[in-house]
Amino acid sequence: MRIVIFVLVFTCFNPLYATSSKIEDVFNVRPYLLYKSRDQRLLNVEVNRDMTLIIEFDEKALMRQSVVQKFKKNEMQRVLIRSKLCSISNTVNIYDDTRNLLHKLSFRDSCIEKDSSPSLEFLSIGDTQTFHKKHESVASSIVRNPDVRNSSFLLNTGDVVDYGNNYSEWLNFFKGADKYLGYFPLVAAIGNHDYARKKSYLLKKNPKYFRKFFRWNNDHSKNYVAINSEYFKLIVFDSIFEILNRKQQKEQWRWLKKQLSIAKEKGQIVALSLHYSPYSSAINTLGFSAAKLRKRLVPILEKYNNVPIVISGHTHIYERSVKKGIHYLVNGPAGGHAGRAVVYNHRKEAIAYKRTYTHYKVFRDYIELKTYTSDGEIIDQTDINLRSFTFR
Numbered sequence: 001m002r003i004v005i006f007v008l009v010f011t012c013f014n015p016l017y018a019t020s021s022k023i024e025d026v027f028n029v030r031p032y033l034l035y036k037s038r039d040q041r042l043l044n045v046e047v048n049r050d051m052t053l054i055i056e057f058d059e060k061a062l063m064r065q066s067v068v069q070k071f072k073k074n075e076m077q078r079v080l081i082r083s084k085l086c087s088i089s090n091t092v093n094i095y096d097d098t099r100n101l102l103h104k105l106s107f108r109d110s111c112i113e114k115d116s117s118p119s120l121e122f123l124s125i126g127d128t129q130t131f132h133k134k135h136e137s138v139a140s141s142i143v144r145n146p147d148v149r150n151s152s153f154l155l156n157t158g159d160v161v162d163y164g165n166n167y168s169e170w171l172n173f174f175k176g177a178d179k180y181l182g183y184f185p186l187v188a189a190i191g192n193h194d195y196a197r198k199k200s201y202l203l204k205k206n207p208k209y210f211r212k213f214f215r216w217n218n219d220h221s222k223n224y225v226a227i228n229s230e231y232f233k234l235i236v237f238d239s240i241f242e243i244l245n246r247k248q249q250k251e252q253w254r255w256l257k258k259q260l261s262i263a264k265e266k267g268q269i270v271a272l273s274l275h276y277s278p279y280s281s282a283i284n285t286l287g288f289s290a291a292k293l294r295k296r297l298v299p300i301l302e303k304y305n306n307v308p309i310v311i312s313g314h315t316h317i318y319e320r321s322v323k324k325g326i327h328y329l330v331n332g333p334a335g336g337h338a339g340r341a342v343v344y345n346h347r348k349e350a351i352a353y354k355r356t357y358t359h360y361k362v363f364r365d366y367i368e369l370k371t372y373t374s375d376g377e378i379i380d381q382t383d384i385n386l387r388s389f390t391f392r
């Protein structure tokens with residue numbers, strides 16, 4: 001009897017459960033947040049009929065803010081959420097025009113202060129693409145883990161889906177991600193599969209669904225983005241060189257150098273994310289994209305000396321390599337097929353054939369990194385010393 005009462009109380013008073021039947025009636029995918037900058041998130045909302053919604057959230061100046069907005073059927077619309085800084089209690093409530101609560105999101109904002117405490121925290125996963133139940137098991141592990149709860153965002157290093165032009169795969173992705181969507185704003189690097197067309201795996205130039213779900217700028221030729229906090233910058237690079245023409249590649253390299261230069265002026269610690277990795281034990285390391293990254297990207301990073309961590313995916317093997325103090329981490333596949341090591345990687349410090357997620361705590365002097373399996377087991381951890389880098 002006690003159990004029945006507990007279940008009833010839990011489901012009735014937990015807004016995520018209390019409103020669950022209405023969510024499917026109203027939204028094409030459960031509303032979620034994109035991490036745009038330290039104090040700005042974008043609420044992504046797509047309704048399945050024309051309607052007015054009331055969005056209520058904690059504003060920067062500690063005032064509760066209400067936005068009333070008309071939404072068009074099947075059209076992704078975004079609402080700018082200016083969050084409280086360094087707060088543990090940001091909530092976003094979505095009501096219909098009769099003030100029925102339809103959905104609730106909560107997120108935390110960790111941040112770096114000059115005295116190193118508290119830190120900025122974030123999470124990464126990769127290759128969610130094929131098996132949505134496997135992705136879901138990683139998602140469950142993330143939300144069950146109390147040590148990652150203060151993460152400001154969750155980074156997906158690409159191959160979000162198997163075939164980027166197949167809308168139903170995106171819906172499956174959001175079903176797999178459902179458990180963490182209510183708590184962690186998302187960021188994503190684009191992967192080769194996000195560009196892919198179903199049947200014969202042809203890549204195409206305009207990854208319309210990736211852009212719809214993960215980008216907010218209107219320039220379809222640029223999938224790279226920089227996300228700034230006061231002491232931290234996340235650079236999200238497009239490494240799918242087989243799609244980018246020479247002009248686009250040239251522009252992106254120029255943009256990267258500019259971002260690193262600005263970061264240096266501001267004294268920001270930089271994390272770089274991209275889909276392909278320059279270093280791994282997988283067959284991909286012999287390909288032209290990895291070779292290009294070793295030839296062009298690595299010397300840039302070593303020259304600027306303000307990027308202690310590079311976070312990738314693609315090989316479907318968890319791996320961490322180190323060169324000149326820079327850690328090159330490849331996420332294990334959250335939902336992809338298992339990969340195989342076939343090349344000797346002498347820079348390798350850790351490797352695991354597991355579905356993983358990694359948690360990062362960025363302090364002024366070091367980055368604490370812990371990698372978990374979908375069972376919650378820690379399989380790799382290290383502190384990246386930042387004293388050998390120059391942030392100014």
Ligand SMILES: [Fe+2]
Pocket residue numbers: 158159191192193275313314315
């Ligand atoms: Fe890939």
